[in-house]
Amino acid sequence: MPFFLIRNDITKMETDAIVNAANTALLMGGGVCGAIFKAAGVHEMTEACFPLSPIKTGEAVITPGFALPARFVIHTAGPVYHNGKSGERDLLQLCYHNSLLLAVEHHCSSIAFPLISSGIFGYPKQEAIEVARSTIEDFLAEHEITVSLVLFDKESLLAGTKLHTSIEHYIDEHYLRKHKEVRELLTIEAMGLGNIEESQSVLHEPNIEQALSHLDEPFSDSLRTLIQSKGKTEVEVYKKANIDRKLFSKIRTGGGYVPSKRTVIALAIALELTLEEADNLLEKAGYALSHSSISDVIIEYFIVHKHYKILEINEVLFSYDQPLLGSQ
Incomplete structure (x- = not known):
């Protein structure tokens, strides 16, 4: 639980x-x-x-x-x-x-x-x-x-801790929302787009249905493969992911069910994935980490630094008013 x-x-x-x-x-x-x-x-x-x-x-x-x-x-x-x-x-x-x-x-x-x-x-x-x-x-x-x-x-x-200082520096370097307009203009210019409608169309992320139509295998199969390759048990994974057993069973069974982004991230943390591996798992469910999301930047910080204790990650997310990882 x-x-x-x-x-x-x-x-x-x-x-x-x-x-x-x-x-x-x-x-x-x-x-x-x-x-x-x-x-x-x-x-x-x-x-x-x-x-x-x-x-x-x-x-x-x-x-x-x-x-x-x-x-x-x-x-x-x-x-x-x-x-x-x-x-x-x-x-x-x-x-x-x-x-x-x-x-x-x-x-x-x-x-x-x-x-x-x-x-x-x-x-x-x-x-x-x-x-x-x-x-x-x-x-x-x-x-x-x-x-x-x-x-x-x-x-x-977090106030005054070394972790807080380190995360603040990482956010300052990677969080792009405050530079969003500049980033979008640069992207539009680089892609040679001539009008706002075209630029919005290109920058808009595909919905889940579109993303899933291009996946090679169901998310449940990818998860099963990762659990085996990492030498972990399913019980170990769902507990470390801060996920309810019933939800994990629903994910594991498959049947077309796609978990939420924060649940997929929680599984990636529990599996101690590298950033590349985490990106691949998220892609299987139609998601991606984004530097325009402060929550995603914080999560990326922990993955990059190989800090995989999800309850500690949730403490940081909580302090920044961000949704916590796992499920109720």
Whole structure:
């Protein structure tokens, strides 16, 4: 099952379970905790939490969701950040792992987390999201559950990091939307086109039906060949691609189904394709990477640099307000 970053109010998430960044006493607090108590019903949630308290840092317990859209609320107590050398990372990992285990034990197919300990508990946001991502990624390698991490401050994810600086430089060099008019005029001149209608016709990308009519083999066959040639299993590929098992089965079966561009890119990332190989796979589905799309330029950056962790790529796409890779 896939993992997604979402900007939303966690109390409005229609998932089987949401996670409360609780205190060890399981009392109504401020921030996310206070919002969840209020949305669920303060009296009902307080009564449900009372016999379960206190809990230790890193532990997780479950209650009904009451008036929330979610069926359950999983309460976990995150660590207070001191210096990063007092076991905070291990405790934060336990928060995510124990919450996920509890969700699976109660047959939840979906769960939404806040960024635990990143508020008044002082955990640096960039470190907090890295702990969340790596812990959730490890869990999803063995379990089937859709996970959402609900965030509000997208700017804090990359700001000031070496990755952010490197990506900004790559975008400045390769992103062509701001030069679109100049590029189109140069293209028209180079092709000897004399009027706007002709130029628009040439520059317009062919639709999927036109593109597919020129393909040598179905996309599903090309995908099967690539999986075998890369020595990977199908389960490994769809999990690394952040794709739902049912969608992957639909793609794999064929029958003329053509996946979306972002799904094809996700498969290319999971297969650790070179840029040329990724271009070929996209062409099989009637797509192409474009330097007039900031999303495509970011994806190209990761492929060129052989950085194939899709959840990290999605963090960058999220910070630039771009669609994430994979499927829900």
